[in-house]
Amino acid sequence: MIQSTRDNKKRKVGGTAMVTIKDVAKRVNVSPSTVSRVIANSSRISEKTKERVRRAMDELGYHPNLNARSLSNKATQTIGVIMPITAQYSFQNPFFPEVIRGISMKAYQDNYGLYLSTGQKEEEIFEEVKQMVYGGRVDGILLLYSSINDKIMPFLQEKNFPFVLIGRPHNIDENDITFVNNDNVKKTKTLTEYLLLLGHKKIGFISGSLDYVVTIDNLEGYKTALNNANISIREEYIVLEENYQKEIMETGQDAVIELMSLEERPTALVVTDDIMTFGVLSMLGEMGIRVPEDLSIVSSNNVMISELSSPPMTTADINIYDLGYKGVEYLINKIKEPELPEKKLIVPYKLIKRQSCKKI
Amino acid sequence: MIQSTRDNKKRKVGGTAMVTIKDVAKRVNVSPSTVSRVIANSSRISEKTKERVRRAMDELGYHPNLNARSLSNKATQTIGVIMPITAQYSFQNPFFPEVIRGISMKAYQDNYGLYLSTGQKEEEIFEEVKQMVYGGRVDGILLLYSSINDKIMPFLQEKNFPFVLIGRPHNIDENDITFVNNDNVKKTKTLTEYLLLLGHKKIGFISGSLDYVVTIDNLEGYKTALNNANISIREEYIVLEENYQKEIMETGQDAVIELMSLEERPTALVVTDDIMTFGVLSMLGEMGIRVPEDLSIVSSNNVMISELSSPPMTTADINIYDLGYKGVEYLINKIKEPELPEKKLIVPYKLIKRQSCKKI
DNA sequence: TTGTATGCGTTATCAA
DNA sequence: TTGATAACGCATACAA
Numbered sequence: 001m002i003q004s005t006r007d008n009k010k011r012k013v014g015g016t017a018m019v020t021i022k023d024v025a026k027r028v029n030v031s032p033s034t035v036s037r038v039i040a041n042s043s044r045i046s047e048k049t050k051e052r053v054r055r056a057m058d059e060l061g062y063h064p065n066l067n068a069r070s071l072s073n074k075a076t077q078t079i080g081v082i083m084p085i086t087a088q089y090s091f092q093n094p095f096f097p098e099v100i101r102g103i104s105m106k107a108y109q110d111n112y113g114l115y116l117s118t119g120q121k122e123e124e125i126f127e128e129v130k131q132m133v134y135g136g137r138v139d140g141i142l143l144l145y146s147s148i149n150d151k152i153m154p155f156l157q158e159k160n161f162p163f164v165l166i167g168r169p170h171n172i173d174e175n176d177i178t179f180v181n182n183d184n185v186k187k188t189k190t191l192t193e194y195l196l197l198l199g200h201k202k203i204g205f206i207s208g209s210l211d212y213v214v215t216i217d218n219l220e221g222y223k224t225a226l227n228n229a230n231i232s233i234r235e236e237y238i239v240l241e242e243n244y245q246k247e248i249m250e251t252g253q254d255a256v257i258e259l260m261s262l263e264e265r266p267t268a269l270v271v272t273d274d275i276m277t278f279g280v281l282s283m284l285g286e287m288g289i290r291v292p293e294d295l296s297i298v299s300s301n302n303v304m305i306s307e308l309s310s311p312p313m314t315t316a317d318i319n320i321y322d323l324g325y326k327g328v329e330y331l332i333n334k335i336k337e338p339e340l341p342e343k344k345l346i347v348p349y350k351l352i353k354r355q356s357c358k359k360i
Numbered sequence: 361m362i363q364s365t366r367d368n369k370k371r372k373v374g375g376t377a378m379v380t381i382k383d384v385a386k387r388v389n390v391s392p393s394t395v396s397r398v399i400a401n402s403s404r405i406s407e408k409t410k411e412r413v414r415r416a417m418d419e420l421g422y423h424p425n426l427n428a429r430s431l432s433n434k435a436t437q438t439i440g441v442i443m444p445i446t447a448q449y450s451f452q453n454p455f456f457p458e459v460i461r462g463i464s465m466k467a468y469q470d471n472y473g474l475y476l477s478t479g480q481k482e483e484e485i486f487e488e489v490k491q492m493v494y495g496g497r498v499d500g501i502l503l504l505y506s507s508i509n510d511k512i513m514p515f516l517q518e519k520n521f522p523f524v525l526i527g528r529p530h531n532i533d534e535n536d537i538t539f540v541n542n543d544n545v546k547k548t549k550t551l552t553e554y555l556l557l558l559g560h561k562k563i564g565f566i567s568g569s570l571d572y573v574v575t576i577d578n579l580e581g582y583k584t585a586l587n588n589a590n591i592s593i594r595e596e597y598i599v600l601e602e603n604y605q606k607e608i609m610e611t612g613q614d615a616v617i618e619l620m621s622l623e624e625r626p627t628a629l630v631v632t633d634d635i636m637t638f639g640v641l642s643m644l645g646e647m648g649i650r651v652p653e654d655l656s657i658v659s660s661n662n663v664m665i666s667e668l669s670s671p672p673m674t675t676a677d678i679n680i681y682d683l684g685y686k687g688v689e690y691l692i693n694k695i696k697e698p699e700l701p702e703k704k705l706i707v708p709y710k711l712i713k714r715q716s717c718k719k720i
Numbered sequence: 721t722t723g724t725a726t727g728c729g730t731t732a733t734c735a736a
Numbered sequence: 737t738t739g740a741t742a743a744c745g746c747a748t749a750c751a752a
Contacts, residue, residue, distance in 0.1 A: 010744090011744075011745085018745090020744095020745055020746085021745065021746060021747095022745080022746095032745090032746080032747095033746095033747075033748075035746095036745095036746060036747055036748085037747090037748095039746090039747095040747080064745085064746075065744085065745050065746070067744085067745080067746095068744070068745035068746045068747090069745080069746055069747080070746095071744090071745080071746075071747095072745080072746045072747045072748085073746080073747070
């Protein structure tokens with residue numbers, strides 16, 4: 001009885017008690033602190049004892065308890081990754097797997113673990129962030145999206161907790177936060193200008209919700225290009241999806257219906273996401289509208305399967321992987337040197353010309 | 361000097377010291393243990409003091425330190441999610457985002473966090489698993505893949521550490537582990553039989569590496585269907601991609617070249633992954649081979665964009681989301697009741713007929 | 721170069 | 737119903 005009670009004190013895996021720093025210490029007849037120093041590879045421990053301790057650790061199968069270490073260190077060596085509110089849907093967008101690929105890579109290289117947000121609503125996610133911060137679960141936070149009225153960034157800022165945004169801040173001075181982003185304004189401007197150059201004047205714009213900063217930027221790029229070309233902007237040519245529930249490709253499909261019902265149909269489309277473009281293409285196919293013969297399309301992101309659309313789509317490669325990789329690089333820097341000034345990085349994009357556009 | 365030293369003892373966020381259980385205790389003039397009991401909502405604390413303590417927690421802004429709790433509890437309320445070796449590539453496959461969607465959902469509902477593996481090689485991932493287990497980082501592990509010669513499962517089994525496999529075990533008695541899977545043999549058998557029914561006799565098979573159990577099962581289903589139909593199996597009709605480095609759609613493309621170079625071309629193809637099928641379709645398009653007129657194709661997974669291929673592909677919906685959701689459900693059960701017998705769940709699939717097949 | 725003592729923030733045991 | 741105390745496993749300031 002007493003026995004089993006005492007047993008519960010010790011952490012076990014598979015019935016055998018975990019070996020701690022003390023066990024190792026006893027075995028070599030040194031103090032626990034010495035063992036601790038050996039683990040930290042302190043320069044103030046003789047090579048000889050280091051050797052002895054290390055052998056004992058091997059023999060006993062010692063592995064550090066990370067919770068204990070975190071408690072003492074006030075550091076966890078893990079990064080919190082915050083997915084968008086619409087993760088349930090947008091996770092289907094290859095954008096996120098791809099950022100996470102970049103994130104994983106850099107995190108692994110620098111020996112950081114990844115802790116993922118799981119909430120589905122804005123409020124839920126905010127609670128998770130608070131838990132990560134107050135609970136000491138992570139050393140820093142990587143935000144994978146930037147939306148209007150976001151409460152997370154102000155919170156993190158006020159708490160002075162290390163974080164990096166993938167995207168552009170909104171309602172916050174750019175100099176006050178570290179972020180990694182594309183120049184989406186310029187990107188979409190270029191894309192639109194490309195269409196203009198091909199002789200198109202009636203150009204539609206299909207995108208997601210204006211709650212996302214990226215949408216705001218894309219729209220601005222589109223408008224700027226038209227303005228510069230002295231083409232007046234027609235509100236009916238701009239279709240923005242507000243419904244979070246809708247799958248992203250559905251958005252594309254519905255937008256096409258809207259645009260193609262117009263009396264004066266556009267001859268070209270700027271679509272801000274490749275998956276949306278897949279939806280656009282499929283709907284267009286159903287309607288018997290040929291791309292690029294009847295309608296030209298430029299897209300964005302250059303997700304892996306983008307080249308496989310029919311016709312293969314012209315799109316902007318935004319280097320999603322780099323966004324993630326650099327995001328954690330900057331975050332780790334911030335974690336290690338909290339006092340360093342905020343930095344920003346604009347990751348370049350590249351126009352990938354394929355076969356969804358035609359001269360008019 | 362001494363001051364700043366002392367300062368470092370206390371965990372801080374944003375310059376202000378974290379409030380601990382002790383601070384709350386002092387404020388209400390109770391002992392820390394009482395506060396702890398209030399947090400656990402122990403029935404042996406009077407409602408009155410509970411109320412007082414709770415108010416103090418609110419006023420002071422108390423949040424539990426999760427590392428301390430984990431240390432004391434020997435539990436972390438987090439699940440380790442192990443991605444495949446080929447994560448860098450396969451992460452691009454919408455399969456993984458979709459399982460993770462299911463995983464996130466259930467984890468959130470049951471208040472578990474997610475800790476992601478980041479390693480890129482078999483050995484790296486194995487090390488991560490050991491760290492998660494020995495380091496006490498997670499309470500259980502969810503394996504997202506099942507491969508031949510895998511060392512992780514035997515390890516977890518030996519350590520008697522809670523884990524659930526999404527997929528089917530190999531070299532391990534099915535009764536000895538808990539897993540969630542599709543009946544891939546039957547699935548591919550059905551798919552092949554569908555082709556057979558349409559009159560096809562020359563049926564090719566395109567898939568990934570036989571290192572993965574899922575490939576083994578798919579291949580068996582294919583062979584069984586042919587055998588039952590008394591059609592002899594031609595080795596040259598079976599194209600398996602062994603190269604991990606290759607993108608999955610590229611695999612599809614290359615396989616097409618191989619198959620279409622054959623003197624006697626197949627009239628139908630069984631492809632085991634929708635993204636691969638995208639590759640197949642694109643290459644076929646380049647070659648001027650029409651689907652389904654010249655060649656019929658069945659696929660598998662029914663990933664979100666599958667309906668957007670041209671032609672829309674006939675595929676098997678394997679309920680990826682459920683795989684993830686049920687996976688963590690079973691895992692949490694195992695964590696909570698380690699002594700319960702192992703369970704297995706076969707998630708149903710469903711044939712989604714679209715337009716990539718034709719009677720011959 | 722090493723040991724002692726203490727603290728990190730909780731939970732749990734035992735006593736009151 | 738509550739409090740004192742020890743313990744979880746590790747790291748570090750200070751002493752030796």
